Amino acid sequence: MVDVLVIGGGNAALCAALMAREAGASVLLLEASPREWRGGNTQHTRNLRCMHDGPQDVLVDAYPEEEYWQDLLKVTGGQTDEKLARLVIRASSNCRDWMRRHGVHFQPPLSGALHVARTNAFFMGGGKALVNAYYRSAEALGVQIRYNAPVDAIELDGERFVAARIGDERIAARSCVLAAGGFESNRAWLREAWGQVNGEWVADNFLIRGTRFNMGVLLKFMIKAGADAIGDPSQSHCVAIDARAPLYDGGICTRVDCVSLGVVLNRNAERFYDEGEDFWPKRYAIWGRLVAQQPGQIGYSIIDSKAIGRFMPPVFPGIQADTLAELAQATGLDVPTFVRTIETYNAACRVGTFDHAVLDDCHTEGIAPAKSHWARPIDTPPFYAYALRPGITFTYLGLKTNEQAAVHFDGKPSPNLFVAGEMMAGNVLGKGYTAGVGMSIGTAFGRIAGTQAARSAGQPATTSHGVSHAVA
Template structure:
């Protein structure tokens, strides 16, 4: 790879939403900008390729969004899923600045569509990209190129030079590039199984990686080794229960199984292990990968009956179907006697009430070791269906610490004057654990705009 110039005002590593937005903002301010995308052009954009929405705060109807989603409700949702593991100052700033996200994207050509239904419950909170993440990327790349942003593919950073907290330059193979300001937006390390094993042990060998195979954490590791302050824990991540037939890498969002709250989930011993109806699916789907990871052989099975059909978005793989519970157990490879016992006990514990999947309906079980607190309908209407599950890792939360100006912090306490970060590589500042549907894209959007603006201001005012 050979860049057009040896020196730039702003150099961006990472070509997903956060990096592109940073590049666009910097270029709109008049900076000479170069983007280094580690993946080939066919796989550009990191995990943004697999996204479909972001979650913006809004005080009243906004574009395709209905009603109001104010700061306090948003904050309470975030606090609930993170269990307090978040930087409140940065988190609240993110929520407030998210009010500008949809308009910013629309003014640059991104189109949105009405929200999807079923188990998602996102009509008021999440704005869906028309055409998903690939449409978003295509529009942003086209807009960036129109501004003169130089973009290189297959440009994985192989070395970075940070002296006394300041960025000096980096290498892509043999080629060295320097810049007055640098934006790190190259994602996390979820595709690096060896690094995952450092945190999870050998069970990580059984993880499936929903996102890009190119997020190996190379830049993140180099920055941490150079003395940048770490944020987050290596075993915290966006981990979803996905179809066990999904590919090892890059299966994307269509491999997610969204019917958990409509049925029961059992492990290889045909036993339930967690409350499937704890909360709305967008606030709980990202805990199920971790839950499955804790089960024998990192495998589980979600069981539903005919009543659940049509109430969720089906994954790309068809369900295993049978007319009886024992037959279904045989087909998925678990003990038929134990599964029938589990389902019979669950049905007997289900209390009367009205089912309403648009609300926390309180339809629950009583007397079980693990009760279901909402949507606990009996499973008694054949044919029965099963989806086998494995942990699907989307992105990791270990990253670099940043300020409100997206400036990277050194472990020494020094603030990097010309290094900024956006997207997954710094998302752990807001997401210490758990997940809220769409907030990853919100963080990337907000900090991409901040990082691009601050980097350009630094470069152009030297």
């Protein structure tokens, strides 16, 4: 019997396994995917949002706790547990040295990297390199790792973990960390969460930006077993991505980042939201849900040549035309309505000093929805269109937890069952998103869960990395 069983193979699971092993516990990690697809959604990440009170290695200026908290409060609309959120924020300030000890390298953000040079630390080689570094470190430390090991049931004795099951196989452990992700790959569950509009399942037009292996089997089992749940099943990290993206694992390269530089139209060739409401890193993750609420769950980002070179180019080129009418025709939208919408927007633009790096004074007047910033007429050919679909990265329905990362049953924390990552992110993310915070949550709670699991298994918890917590 091992001391600590970790179920999952992404960032949170790996942080938990490493912390538990550093504390002296024997650790077995079960990853549902084959080795070549290991790492869950972490393989698609690029950075970690970090609190810091002054310039630090790859981070410029300062990003203090209160500003981080206000950013999170704004995007979640207050649907967040402040105590747990501030725990994540503070933990983000002191984790990078620990990450480096396990082989993670950081780099300054590239020029034009979505205004996040001050707030986010970028991984050299992206999330895949981070995943590989953590697995190498785990193997070197003696963590046992099994691939193709999807856990489908948990054996409980009241609130206490006893064993996990993979089909007929039973795996006992003294303590356990659940870090097996959400249910974004489970189309049936997405259908149930989003329902129907005009007799059509909304979720059938969704693409899965993240891993294909997050079916939510363990999450559903735990909820049915009486674990306390938190979050709205329809809420998720949902990004507007290129409609031509693959069904699974499109990752960052399928995101369309020119929204704030133009306008977005629905299938009826009408605008439906303020494209310049705030900086793109604070708003990109609302656009998937906005598109999901439009007819046919499709939108069209429209720009002109003035925008080219000002955003990260997606993997697919946009549809190009020399006139607005030709662009409308090429996208299949009603030509007169399309042209009228763009011309009305153009006439409403009040162009001041355009600066995409600040909340500038270029705005619209007299139209709804307004465009608050970066509003310039779309009048310089060639014109471009990108068809958009909702791209689900991870879902927010999860298990309720506390500062010790314990799973709760009727409000009572388990003494030896813990949760981290996407399976509990809904405690902090009731809705919305801001770049890099998912990795902050997974890193903070993965480290806490691993520490607590080792302690629960009878190992002395480490205090050397700023993540020491008393058991509730």
